[in-house]
């Protein structure tokens with residue numbers, strides 16, 4: 513049992529994904545097809561391999577402008593009903609092929625209305641795509657509706673998340689640049705969701721520090737934190753390795769607030785210099801409720817299995833750790849309790865038990 517699981521073995525493990533952006537996970541070939549069909553001429557290249565490399569390099573460049581440019585292309589080709597159905601269906605297929613059994617994929621409906629679709633038409637197209645792509649595969653996909661923190665449509669999007677909650681929308685999220693746009697700017701939307709007994713996560717503590725995490729939890733009432741890596745700013749580790757938690761870090765751990773961590777994505781935005789130096793190692797050791805996610809599979813050239821393989825290499829994680837991360841994620845899903853339990857006991861635990869047996 514000392515041997516680390518291989519990427520192929522990890523692919524066969526039943527995995528759970530809570531933080532993945534629909535516009536960050538397209539197949540490069542699909543971007544090219546959709547650009548051709550819609551007459552979009554802005555792509556840097558129409559060669560599939562070159563485009564795949566371009567996305568990765570631009571996200572790696574350390575320049576925010578180049579990083580954001582990658583999304584301007586994917587969003588540009590996701591403006592029609594057919595394009596959204598296709599992208600969502602392929603997302604479900606790709607995740608299922610990677611061994612993901614439950615996923616919550618997020619996107620901002622307001623970014624897909626420039627060719628005339630209504631917000632409702634966007635939501636229904638994405639739901640249809642996920643239904644089609646999940647059909648006959650061992651995966652279940654829910655969606656999270658994201659509002660952009662620099663825009664003023666969060667209440668409208670929150671209302672849509674509630675309206676569509678029984679037909680595939682699992683919750684709500686808020687994303688975009690943290691600096692200058694605190695989550696409290698959208699307090700009305702969060703209070704509305706709480707009154708409606710609805711679930712939401714907030715991108716907080718990615719590039720920005722503790723105040724953002726504190727606001728997301730103590731002012732807005734977030735169920736989960738998107739990233740949340742900066743919580744380590746409230747943890748002091750002594751020379752003896754002993755960790756002392758500040759009050760906010762202690763609160764996050766005590767209340768089992770899920771951290772949707774995305775290691776490879778964080779390297780590209782400069783949160784950590786290497787996987788081995790990523791705060792996930794410390795947070796796992798301290799038993800925070802850590803989950804492992806992809807963020808943007810296209811821009812980071814990754815998958816859930818690849819994230820686990822990198823973590824396994826950096827921290828020596830084996831099957832037990834991977835099962836722990838996976839059950840953490842399933843416990844934190846915006847899915848009814850009995851359904852979460854059924855997936856944990858009926859799919860995740862037996863799946864990992866089989867792999868451990870074979871190892």
Ligand SMILES: [Zn+2]
Pocket residue numbers: 531533687715738807
């Ligand atoms: Zn994200």
